[in-house]
Amino acid sequence: xxxxxxxxxxxxxxxxxxxxxxxxxxxxxxxxxxxxxxxxxxxxxxxxxxxxxxxxxxxxxxxxxxxxxxxxxxxxxxxxxxxxxxxxxxxxxxxxxxxxxxxxxxxxxxxxxxxxxxxxxxxxxxxxxxxxxxxxxxxxxxxxxxxxxxxxxxxxxxxxxxxxxxxxxxxxxxxxxxxxxxxxxxxxxxxxxxxxxxxxxxxxxxxxxxxxxxxxxxxxxxxxxxxxxxxxxxxxxxxxxxxxxxxxxxxxxxxxxxxxxxxxxxxxxxxxxxxxxxxxxxxxxxxxxxxxxxxxxxxxxxxxxxxxxxxxxxxxxxxxxxxxxxxxxxxxxxxxx
Numbered sequence: 151x152x153x154x155x156x157x158x159x160x161x162x163x164x165x166x167x168x169x170x171x172x173x174x175x176x177x178x179x180x181x182x183x184x185x186x187x188x189x190x191x192x193x194x195x196x197x198x199x200x201x202x203x204x205x206x207x208x209x210x211x212x213x214x215x216x217x218x219x220x221x222x223x224x225x226x227x228x229x230x231x232x233x234x235x236x237x238x239x240x241x242x243x244x245x246x247x248x249x250x251x252x253x254x255x256x257x258x259x260x261x262x263x264x265x266x267x268x269x270x271x272x273x274x275x276x277x278x279x280x281x282x283x284x285x286x287x288x289x290x291x292x293x294x295x296x297x298x299x300x301x302x303x304x305x306x307x308x309x310x311x312x313x314x315x316x317x318x319x320x321x322x323x324x325x326x327x328x329x330x331x332x333x334x335x336x337x338x339x340x341x342x343x344x345x346x347x348x349x350x351x352x353x354x355x356x357x358x359x360x361x362x363x364x365x366x367x368x369x370x371x372x373x374x375x376x377x378x379x380x381x382x383x384x385x386x387x388x389x390x391x392x393x394x395x396x397x398x399x400x401x402x403x404x405x406x407x408x409x410x411x412x413x414x415x416x417x418x419x420x421x422x423x424x425x426x427x428x429x430x431x432x433x434x435x436x437x438x439x440x441x442x443x444x445x446x447x448x449x450x451x452x453x454x455x456x457x458x459x460x461x462x463x464x465x466x467x468x469x470x471x472x473x474x475x476x477x478x479x480x481x482x483x484x485x486x487x
Contacts, residue, residue, distance in 0.1 A: 172317040173224040175307035185210025194271025228307040236385035293445035305434035334358040
């Protein structure tokens with residue numbers, strides 16, 4: 151959803167050991183975009199098989215999920231449904247940016263500029279229906295439940311955390327906090343390092359605790375939503391001009407719960423009321439009709455998807471599967487998780 155609250159939030163490092171035995175919901179689209187953006191070849195193009203089919207998402211999903219399973223972490227993947235009407239402008243904006251990036255990438259190819267190719271290639275990422283279906287098939291083969299949200303996946307994933315069915319939500323965005331996920335887990339990757347420019351920096355898992363942050367800021371959840379609206383969300387792109395998280399916090403502290411007066415004092419330039427944005431976030435549709443059931447890893451199906459269909463190394467995939475399925479057999483599925 152695009153809220154930018156990082157500068158006012160308390161974030162703490164944690165380890166895989168801290169999450170052992172926990173169940174976490176995953177904002178599937180967020181994670182898939184992450185894989186498609188970062189798992190790329192030297193020239194910025196995604197991984198593909200010999201037929202030109204993109205496989206970056208499958209590589210990321212397989213190796214990250216297996217690592218988390220080996221660390222005794224249970225996963226539930228939640229996929230987006232129908233986007234709210236207010237998100238149409240943001241979708242148009244993203245489409246325009248991708249088209250512009252594609253033109254710049256094509257020009258970089260003509261010029262043989264590998265640096266620019268890398269720069270613009272990741273900005274052209276599109277998550278197609280085919281990629282989503284392939285991801286679901288692999289996730290299910292790994293024994294992990296897939297939940298279809300009626301609207302925003304983060305709202306559904308946050309709801310499951312809010313009612314205690316999962317410990318927290320895995321996402322690189324802070325939007326899950328607005329949907330009242332008690333905990334947000336970030337940087338839950340395979341490597342403890344990530345590339346930034348020409349160097350590598352630490353990439354330890356982090357946790358954002360909603361209650362701790364609300365208490366620290368001296369606000370409630372509705373005020374946190376208002377701060378996000380002031381700064382800008384996918385439903386009011388850019389927010390109120392000149393207002394960032396720290397200034398938004400000051401305004402909320404000044405006006406308390408008198409949001410009408412607050413928004414009458416700022417330069418709200420959107421053709422619809424702030425209340426519509428607030429209600430869109432606050433009343434995001436979720437479903438209670440889902441089944442949380444984990445199964446043993448289907449080794450044969452994974453080999454079919456990863457090796458037969460998409461040409462990953464049989465030895466590598468099989469070696470990873472042998473290790474994790476052996477542990478499952480020794481401990482039993484319930485104990486393993």
